Amino acid sequence: MIHAIPPSNLGFAGGNNFGIELARELNAARVLICNPDVIVGPDTLSGLLREMDSRSLDLISPYMREVDRDNYPVDFMWPGWDFWLGRGVLDISLASRIRRYLPTFYGACFVIRVDLLDDIGGLCEDFFLYAEELDFCRRIDDSGGRWSVSKEYGVFHARGSSISPTGGPRKSLTSLHHSSRSAVIVGRKYWPLAALWWTVVRFGWAVKFLLKGNHLGFRAVILGVLSGWRAPLTAGSAKATRSSITTALRQLFRR
Structure with a gap:
C-alpha cells in the first residue's frame, strides 16, 4: 500500500487528481475514486470491474445505500442534477417529476479507465467540492465515452460525514x-x-x-x-x- 499525501488541501478534484497522477506513474489501467465516508464490500469492486468490462463502460459507479431517519436502509440508484434548483439529487426516480433533471453518476465512488482520463483530462479543479460529476458527465459525453450506475453492486455511504463538524449528516x-x-x-x-x-x-x-x-x-x-x-x-x-x-x-x- 502506498500513502501519498498532497502538501495542502486541494479539494475533491485536486486531491483525486493528485492520486490519479500517481496511478499513472504506476501504469494503472483503471482508478477507483472513493470518499472516506464510503464503505465498499469485499466483492463489490471485483463485481464493478466485471460489469464495466461486460458493458464496455469507461466509467461505472455503484448504487448508494444509506440509512433514513428511522435507521432503515434506503438504496439510491438514479442520481441526477435538479436543473430548476441547481443542485444534485440522490435519486431522480424519487424526486419531483415536474422538474428537469440531468442524469449523473455518484461522485462519492466510481471506477474510471485511465485511457479516458488521458482523453478528457482529470477532474476539473474549478470545483473544490460538489458538481464535479456533472462537469465530468458533460466531458465524457462530448468525448463519446460511456458511463453508468450499477444496479447490481452498491456501497454504503454515510453522506456528509466526511465534512460535517460532528461526523454526522448535518x-x-x-x-x-x-x-x-x-x-x-x-x-x-x-x-x-x-x-x-x-x-x-x-x-x-x-x-x-x-x-x-x-x-x-x-x-x-x-x-x-x-x-x-x-x-x-x-x-x-x-x-x-x-x-x-x-x-x-x-x-x-x-x-
Whole structure:
C-alpha cells in the first residue's frame, strides 16, 4: 500500500487528481475514486470491474445505500442534477417529476479507465467540492465515452460525514459555501442563464437562514455564490459559456 499525501488541501478534484497522477506513474489501467465516508464490500469492486468490462463502460459507479431517519436502509440508484434548483439529487426516480433533471453518476465512488482520463483530462479543479460529476458527465459525453450506475453492486455511504463538524449528516458551513459556489461555476461553464437563476435561488435560501437566526449559514451561502461568480474558469470553459440563451431557456423550463 502506498500513502501519498498532497502538501495542502486541494479539494475533491485536486486531491483525486493528485492520486490519479500517481496511478499513472504506476501504469494503472483503471482508478477507483472513493470518499472516506464510503464503505465498499469485499466483492463489490471485483463485481464493478466485471460489469464495466461486460458493458464496455469507461466509467461505472455503484448504487448508494444509506440509512433514513428511522435507521432503515434506503438504496439510491438514479442520481441526477435538479436543473430548476441547481443542485444534485440522490435519486431522480424519487424526486419531483415536474422538474428537469440531468442524469449523473455518484461522485462519492466510481471506477474510471485511465485511457479516458488521458482523453478528457482529470477532474476539473474549478470545483473544490460538489458538481464535479456533472462537469465530468458533460466531458465524457462530448468525448463519446460511456458511463453508468450499477444496479447490481452498491456501497454504503454515510453522506456528509466526511465534512460535517460532528461526523454526522448535518450540513457544515463548508458544505453550504462550496455547494453554492460550485452550482454557480457549473452554470457559468455550461448554462449561463441558469447560473443567474440558481443565484436567485440561493439568495432565497440565504434569506431563510437569516430569518431563522442562522447568520453563519447566511454568510456561507452568500460568500459561496460570490466566490462562484468571481472564480476564474480553466481553459476550455470559455467555449462552454457561449451556450445560446435559447438552449439555456429550453433546459431550464423543459419538463
